[in-house]
Amino acid sequence: MRIEDYALIGDMQSAALVARDGSIDWLCLPRFDSPSCFAALLGSERNGHWWLGPNGPGERPMATRRRYRDETLVLESEWDTEGGTVRVIDFMPPRHPHPDVVRIVEGVRGTVEMATTIRVRFDYGRIVPWVRRSDGHLQAIGGPDSVWLHAPVPLKGGDYAHRATFTVSEGERLPFVFTWHPSHEPMPVEIDPELQLVETESMWREWVSRCTYDGPWRDAVIRSLITLKALTYAPTGGIVAAPTTSLPEDLGGVRNWDYRYCWLRDATMTLDALIGSGYLEEARDWRRWLLRAIAGRAQDLQIMYGVAGERRLPEMELEWLPGYEDSRPVRIGNGAVDQLQLDVYGEVMNSLYLSRSYGLEPDTRAWAIQRELLEYLEHHWDAPDEGLWEVRGPRRHFVHSKVMCWVALDRAIGQVERFGRTGPVERWRVLRDRIHAEVCDKGYDPERNTFTQSYGSRELDAALLLIPVVGFLPPEDPRVIGTIEAIQRELTVEGFVLRYPLAEDNAVDGLPGGEGAFLACSFWMAEALAMIGRREEATRLFERLLALRNDLGLLAEEYDPHTGRLVGNFPQAFSHVPLIHTARALAKAAESPALTGTHPGLTREAPSGE
Numbered sequence: 001m002r003i004e005d006y007a008l009i010g011d012m013q014s015a016a017l018v019a020r021d022g023s024i025d026w027l028c029l030p031r032f033d034s035p036s037c038f039a040a041l042l043g044s045e046r047n048g049h050w051w052l053g054p055n056g057p058g059e060r061p062m063a064t065r066r067r068y069r070d071e072t073l074v075l076e077s078e079w080d081t082e083g084g085t086v087r088v089i090d091f092m093p094p095r096h097p098h099p100d101v102v103r104i105v106e107g108v109r110g111t112v113e114m115a116t117t118i119r120v121r122f123d124y125g126r127i128v129p130w131v132r133r134s135d136g137h138l139q140a141i142g143g144p145d146s147v148w149l150h151a152p153v154p155l156k157g158g159d160y161a162h163r164a165t166f167t168v169s170e171g172e173r174l175p176f177v178f179t180w181h182p183s184h185e186p187m188p189v190e191i192d193p194e195l196q197l198v199e200t201e202s203m204w205r206e207w208v209s210r211c212t213y214d215g216p217w218r219d220a221v222i223r224s225l226i227t228l229k230a231l232t233y234a235p236t237g238g239i240v241a242a243p244t245t246s247l248p249e250d251l252g253g254v255r256n257w258d259y260r261y262c263w264l265r266d267a268t269m270t271l272d273a274l275i276g277s278g279y280l281e282e283a284r285d286w287r288r289w290l291l292r293a294i295a296g297r298a299q300d301l302q303i304m305y306g307v308a309g310e311r312r313l314p315e316m317e318l319e320w321l322p323g324y325e326d327s328r329p330v331r332i333g334n335g336a337v338d339q340l341q342l343d344v345y346g347e348v349m350n351s352l353y354l355s356r357s358y359g360l361e362p363d364t365r366a367w368a369i370q371r372e373l374l375e376y377l378e379h380h381w382d383a384p385d386e387g388l389w390e391v392r393g394p395r396r397h398f399v400h401s402k403v404m405c406w407v408a409l410d411r412a413i414g415q416v417e418r419f420g421r422t423g424p425v426e427r428w429r430v431l432r433d434r435i436h437a438e439v440c441d442k443g444y445d446p447e448r449n450t451f452t453q454s455y456g457s458r459e460l461d462a463a464l465l466l467i468p469v470v471g472f473l474p475p476e477d478p479r480v481i482g483t484i485e486a487i488q489r490e491l492t493v494e495g496f497v498l499r500y501p502l503a504e505d506n507a508v509d510g511l512p513g514g515e516g517a518f519l520a521c522s523f524w525m526a527e528a529l530a531m532i533g534r535r536e537e538a539t540r541l542f543e544r545l546l547a548l549r550n551d552l553g554l555l556a557e558e559y560d561p562h563t564g565r566l567v568g569n570f571p572q573a574f575s576h577v578p579l580i581h582t583a584r585a586l587a588k589a590a591e592s593p594a595l596t597g598t599h600p601g602l603t604r605e606a607p608s609g610e
């Protein structure tokens with residue numbers, strides 16, 4: 001199954017991937033980062049899955065069409081068969097208190113032969129549970145996990161799976177409910193699936209109704225916002241980068257990482273997109289999450305945490321899983337947790353500044369922490385780091401990292417100037433200017449008229465496209481235009497942008513193999529083009545990027561132009577965030593075709609909210 005053949009359903013604590021043939025191939029419970037009970041995505045059906053679709057000889061048929069019900073995360077897959085048409089409605093209702101997956105089979109026309117097969121495998125496909133029937137329901141139990149399947153038809157066991165065949169006729173509705181709970185607790189109270197359907201739909205509709213974006217490409221923006229909301233962990237306000245681990249950036253390769261954590265970078269960018277679309281509540285929750293997660297000494301700040309603020313995320317390989325299309329290893333945890341990535345200081349400071357600009361009430365603890373972070377940065381901004389790409393090669397003086405140190409100081413100064421905060425603002429101004437001068441001196445190649453990946457290097461880096469976006473230099477600056485053009489010339493494949501060049505020896509990122517075009521970088525290119533007044537070119541690129549979304553409007557981290565497939569974890573916040581920003585930047589550029597110089601997410605041009 002291609003990555004783009006998957007749909008997302010979720011309950012803002014975890015999420016499942018539903019394949020186009022009706023199989024749920026990925027589900028971790030009770031949290032995004034819990035061990036999975038279905039992991040066929042990274043192996044085979046023997047690693048756990050739940051299929052539900054039309055019965056028949058030969059291969060399982062793919063849904064004839066599928067869509068989300070209006071502006072919700074309720075999925076409808078429909079199959080036209082000889083006997084008629086059947087619809088399966090998949091969703092995860094908000095918790096009360098346990099997680100449920102509901103699948104309602106609905107006869108649309110005629111009579112359709114249906115079948116289902118379920119193989120529960122806990123602990124990433126490793127634990128084959130004990131399965132028993134109780135009161136006509138199925139319970140699977142293994143270690144700390146227990147799941148119940150309430151099915152409207154009898155299931156038969158065999159070959160470590162449970163199966164049923166049945167028919168559904170026009171107007172009939174057959175609900176299946178799958179519920180997880182800790183194995184030491186009694187059976188949870190059964191939910192009413194039809195009532196939950198109504199409530200889940202209305203919850204999403206109410207959330208979408210609060211969106212303030214009414215510009216062009218609204219459908220794409222709304223779908224991206226819903227996807228981002230689905231990646232927030234409701235109990236704490238944390239936001240995961242993606243709900244999957246180890247979907248490869250290079251099919252068959254080793255670039256497989258676990259994204260089920262809360263990166264300060266990805267989360268702040270997500271938040272900026274949400275705030276700019278009217279969702280201040282999420283900003284409030286995330287600020288509280290941040291204050292809890294980073295509480296303590298500024299030098300202990302990590303670049304990522306677990307969804308509840310956990311600090312240890314040890315990276316390990318699951319050798320029993322063969323990986324998506326043989327892309328090994330499958331990893332859980334993420335070694336980048338211990339890296340130094342100076343850009344996160346800029347992203348955090350910017351996001352807190354932006355929240356205030358959009359009217360989030362002041363918080364004294366938040367300002368106290370920001371001051372501590374700045375103090376740390378004042379002493380460490382000039383250190384080499386691993387940069388936003390989390391390279392696994394040696395540390396360098398990445399230009400983007402330094403630019404973001406400038407952003408951190410600039411936004412702190414902005415908080416003093418605009419919101420009456422106090423701090424050593426003169427000292428910050430001096431350092432801000434010093435960093436600016438150093439970047440323009442050491443991070444710029446005058447011969448080629450482009451900024452470079454790191455001091456003294458000749459390589460390019462797509463993160464440099466953010467220079468005008470964050471306000472480090474105005475878009476009309478010849479060095480900005482030169483950098484955009486150099487990246488267009490040297491760092492694109494079929495017009496899509498790579499993060500950085502992958503040299504033969506892969507000296508920078510320290511990893512074997514290649515990777516696809518990075519979708520966030522490609523959106524940044526469209527946005528940068530819009531900012532320098534090349535609106536038509538920007539729109540063309542943006543629309544090509546929109547065309548890479550799957551039929552449900554979802555994007556992975558990367559796109560492989562050679563195979564024409566989405567690659568990397570899916571769906572990925574880092575791709576949906578710049579989609580939203582670029583739509584807004586293009587809308588803005590259409591209003592004022594001159595160089596815009598403003599970014600809805602990052603610059604200081606946000607509303608005052610005072």
Ligand SMILES: OC[C@H]1O[C@H](O[C@H]2O[C@H](CO)[C@@H](O)[C@H](O)[C@H]2O)[C@H](O)[C@@H](O)[C@@H]1O
Pocket residue numbers: 241257258259263265266334335336388389390391392509574
């Ligand atoms: O390229 C190697 C690194 O790849 C991952 O990092 C990427 O994903 C992060 C989450 O979206 C994002 O914040 C970062 O900018 C990306 O480069 C992986 O998480 C790293 O462990 C790995 O070193």
